[in-house]
Amino acid sequence: xxxxxxxxxxxxxxxxxxxxxxxxxxxxxxxxxxxxxxxxxxxxxxxxxxxxxxxxxxxxxxxxxxxxxxxxxxxxxxxxxxxxxxxxxxxxxxxxxxxxxxxxxxxxxxxxxxxxxxxxxxxxxxxxxxxxxxxxxxxxxxxxxxxxxxxxxxxxxxxxxxxxxxxxxxxxxxxxxxxxxxxxxxxxxxxxxxxxxxxxxxxxx
Amino acid sequence: xxxxxxxxxxxxxxxxxxxxxxxxxxxxxxxxxxxxxxxxxxxxxxxxxxxxxxxxxxxxxxxxxxxxxxxxxxxxxxxxxxxxxxxxxxxxxxxxxxxxxxxxxxxxxxxxxxxxxxxxxxxxxxxxxxxxxxxxxxxxxxxxxxxxxxxxxxxxxxxxxxxxxxxxxxxxxxxxxxxxxxxxxxxxxxxxxxxxxxxxxxxxxxxxxxxxxxxxxxxxxxxxxxxxxxx
Numbered sequence: 001x002x003x004x005x006x007x008x009x010x011x012x013x014x015x016x017x018x019x020x021x022x023x024x025x026x027x028x029x030x031x032x033x034x035x036x037x038x039x040x041x042x043x044x045x046x047x048x049x050x051x052x053x054x055x056x057x058x059x060x061x062x063x064x065x066x067x068x069x070x071x072x073x074x075x076x077x078x079x080x081x082x083x084x085x086x087x088x089x090x091x092x093x094x095x096x097x098x099x100x101x102x103x104x105x106x107x108x109x110x111x112x113x114x115x116x117x118x119x120x121x122x123x124x125x126x127x128x129x130x131x132x133x134x135x136x137x138x139x140x141x142x143x144x145x146x147x148x149x150x151x152x153x154x155x156x157x158x159x160x161x162x163x164x165x166x167x168x169x170x171x172x173x174x175x176x177x178x179x180x181x182x183x184x185x186x187x188x189x190x191x192x193x194x195x196x197x198x199x200x201x202x203x204x205x
Numbered sequence: 206x207x208x209x210x211x212x213x214x215x216x217x218x219x220x221x222x223x224x225x226x227x228x229x230x231x232x233x234x235x236x237x238x239x240x241x242x243x244x245x246x247x248x249x250x251x252x253x254x255x256x257x258x259x260x261x262x263x264x265x266x267x268x269x270x271x272x273x274x275x276x277x278x279x280x281x282x283x284x285x286x287x288x289x290x291x292x293x294x295x296x297x298x299x300x301x302x303x304x305x306x307x308x309x310x311x312x313x314x315x316x317x318x319x320x321x322x323x324x325x326x327x328x329x330x331x332x333x334x335x336x337x338x339x340x341x342x343x344x345x346x347x348x349x350x351x352x353x354x355x356x357x358x359x360x361x362x363x364x365x366x367x368x369x370x371x372x373x374x375x376x377x378x379x380x381x382x383x384x385x386x387x388x389x390x391x392x393x394x395x396x397x398x399x400x401x402x403x404x405x406x407x408x409x410x411x412x413x414x415x416x417x418x419x420x421x422x423x424x425x426x427x428x429x430x431x432x433x434x435x436x
Contacts, residue, residue, distance in 0.1 A: 006389075007389065011389065013349055013389060014348070014349040014350055015349075022349065056385070075350065075351060075390070076350075077348075077349070077350030077351065077352055077353065078348040078349050078350050078353065079348045079350055079352055079353045080279060080280065080350070080352055081279050086280075086351075086352065088351055106394075135280075139280075139352075139355075141351050141352075141354075141355040141390075141391060142355075142391055142392040142395060143351055143390055143391065143392065144385060144386045144390065144391065144392040144394075145390075147392055155351060157350060157351045157352060159352075160350070
C-alpha cells in the first residue's frame with residue numbers, strides 16, 4: 001500500500017484560513033491512514049514523511065517498484081462543501097494498439113483502470129457513509145499523479161482548507177483513515193495483479 | 206525644566222498624538238486606494254497589450270451556450286445561454302466564446318476561471334486540434350484542487366464543444382509553454398477530447414510527458430506562440 005501525501009517542500013498546495021496548508025494537513029491524514037491500515041495488516045509506504053516534495057514520477061515509482069501495490073494520493077481542496085470527501089480515478093484511456101509487453105511509463109495507469117474504479121467505488125461508498133454531502137459515486141479527472149502509476153490508483157480529495165477552524169479538518173482524520181482502510185479491506189479479495197501481454201501471445205504473470 | 210514649559214510640551218505632544226490617531230486611518234485608506242489603482246493599472250496595461258477581442262459589429266447575434274459552475278450543484282457545470290455577436294470563422298469564434306467564458310457569468314460565484322486570466326492566443330491545427338494559450342494567471346490565481354481545476358478545464362472544453370464544432374480536441378498551453386498540470390493536479394500534457402463523436406477513433410493515446418518530444422503540430426503551435434510572446 002503506497003500512500004501519497006501530495007505537495008510538500010516549497011509547494012504548499014492549497015492554502016486557507018488560520019495558516020492551514022494542504023501539504024501539512026495531508027501529511028497528518030496520510031499518517032493516520034497508515035496507522036489504520038497497518039492495524040488491518042497492510043504494509044504501508046508513505047511517499048514522503050516530512051516536508052519534502054518528491055516529483056510526480058518519483059512518487060509513482062514507489063508504487064511501480066512494488067508488485068501488487070495499491071496507490072492512494074491524498075489532497076485537500078481549496079473549494080467544495082467543507083466536511084466532504086471525493087474519490088477520483090483517471091478517465092477512460094484509449095485502447096492500446098501496439099502491445100510490446102512493456103507498459104509505457106506515461107500511460108502506466110491504463111491496464112489498471114478497472115481495478116482503480118472498483119477500489120474507488122468502495123472507498124467513496126465508505127466516505128459518503130461518514131461524511132454527509134459527499135458524493136455517492138466516484139468522479140473521473142485526469143489527475144497527473146495517477147497517470148504514471150502502474151497499480152490500482154485513486155485520488156482522495158477532502159474539502160477544504162477554507163474551514164473556519166483547523167479542528168474541523170482534524171475531526172475528519174479518523175473517519176477518512178477508517179474509510180480508506182475499510183475500502184481497501186473490501187477490495188483486497190478481488191485484487192488480482194493483471195497479466196502483462198507479451199509478443200507471441202503468452203502472458204507474463 | 207520650568208513646570209509651565211513641561212505642561213506646554215505635554216500639551217503639544219498630546220495634540221500630536223491625537224492628530225496622528227485621526228490622520229492614520231485616512232492615510233491608510235489613501236495607501237490602499239493607491240495600491241488598488243496601481244494593481245488596476247498594471248492589469249489594464251497587460252490587457253491592452255493583448256490582441257483586441259475579435260468582435261466585429263458585422264457579426265450576427267447568435268445564442269451561445271456557455272458552461273459556468275452550477276450554484277445549486279457543487280462541482281457541476283451548468284449551461285447558460287447568452288446572445289453574442291459571433292463570427293462564422295472558427296478561430297475567431299473560439300476566441301470570442303473563450304473571452305466570454307473568461308469574462309465570467311453575472312454571478313461571480315459561478316466562475317470557473319480566474320478573473321485576471323487572459324487568452325493570449327488560439328489556433329486550430331489542420332487535424333482539428335485547437336491550441337488555447339492562456340496567461341500565467343490561469344495557473345496562479347485558480348483555487349488549487351482537483352475539483353476546481355477539473356471544472357476549469359471542463360468549462361473550456363464544453364463551451365468549445367457547444368459552439369465551435371470544428372475543434373475536435375484541445376491542447377492547453379500556459380504562456381506559450383506546455384505545462385505539466387494546471388495548478389498541481391489536473392494533467393495538461395494530454396489532449397482533451399472536445400467533440401467526442403467527431404474525434405472518435407483519432408489518436409489521443411499519445412499524451413506527451415514533460416521533457417519528451419511534442420507531436421509535430423503541437424510543437425509548431427508552441428513555437429508560434431513563443432515567437433509571438435517574445436515580440
